[in-house]
Structures are given as C-alpha cells and as structure tokens.
Amino acid sequence: EPEVTQTPSHQVTQMGQEVILRCVPISNHLYFYWYRQILGQKVEFLVSFYNNEISEKSEIFDDQFSVERPDGSNFTLKIRSTKLEDSAMYFCATTWDVSQPQHFGDGTRLSIL
C-alpha cells in the first residue's frame, strides 16, 4: 500500500538553528498538510498546501515557519530559527480529495536543545 514517507525520523538541533523536515506524499495525492504533536498533547494543525500555495495556516504557523514543494515530489517544512517549544513530533499528511481521509507519515521527532 502506498505510504507517506518522512525524513529524518529524528532530528536533534541547537536552539536558533534552521531545520528542514521532508515529506514525500503518496503519488496521486494533491493536498498536503503538516501537523505537530507535543509530547502528551493533541495533534495540532499547522498548515495546508494545494496547487503550490498555502490554503490555510494556524496561529502556530508564524513567520518562522515555511513550506514548499521544491521539486514536484518532496513537500518540506522549514523552521528558520528553532525554539525550545518547537520540540514535538511533526507529521505530514496527504489526501487526493479534501473530503477523503488524510494519510499520515511516520513523523519526525524534533528535539531542540
């Protein structure tokens, strides 16, 4: 069964450094999302992306965050200057239609020191 692939599985970074989290969506999926889950808390929406544009972003997704699809396959989340509170699991999710279920990747555990 096709999968959403995320890399790396674990990223450890010093506070203030930039990180890029990568996602390869399922091949016929058109709608892409990033969510995060702080340890012990609920899964929270960050941003949705369709047709090379951000469709919606949450209050969490401030100027330090950006997304792009640089090469038609990867979908990336960049955090420019990481903070301690950015430590979380980051999940990429994709779907072929907005009414259909979103399929999640295995996640990237981001640890900010």
Added chain:
Amino acid sequence: QKEVEQNSGPLSVPEGAIASLNCTYSDRGSQSFFWYRQYSGKSPELIMSIYSNGDKEDGRFTAQLNKASQYVSLLIRDSQPSDSATYLCAVNADTDKLIFGTGTRLQVFP
C-alpha cells in the same frame, strides 16, 4: 474555537469484550469524521471514516454518527490486547484541516 472532546481514559476492557469510545464536536457544520488509532510514539493510523448519520461497519469496528447530537462513537467488538492504543477522533469542520480530540487511551487486558 472549534473543539473535539474525548474522555482521555484509560478505558480498560477485558479481551473479547466490546470497547465503546465516544467523541463530541462543537461545530454543527462539520461534514467528515474520522477515527485514528495511535500507538505510543507512532503516527495516527486511519481506522474508520464516516460522513452521514447512522452506523458504518468495517470488520470488528463500527462507527456511529449522530449529527443532531454532535456525537461520534467507535465500537470495537471482540477487543484484543493488540487494540490497546490511543484512539483519536478527528473532524473536518468548515475547511479541510483536521481538528483532533485529545484521544482516549484503550487498554485491553487478557
């Protein structure tokens, strides 16, 4: 603020019993409803989707939706120890983003 509410549990059931998981949501305009299973340290895995009032069955799982009461439930029949996980209720409100509940932790004991 659109909310999805779940009892955090743990819900403990013996092996072979029926586990009943409940969820309420605040946005009456919500259209799509999903149950995901999340093992500790893992990503959410889709179990069921439901879009219209009534019941939807898939194997040992039955999802129930009551839009008038803004209530979604998941029944797991013949519960197995491998079903022990956190079950997340997720709702599409007026946009395609998913709004998640905090999840209900299910423990199935032998």
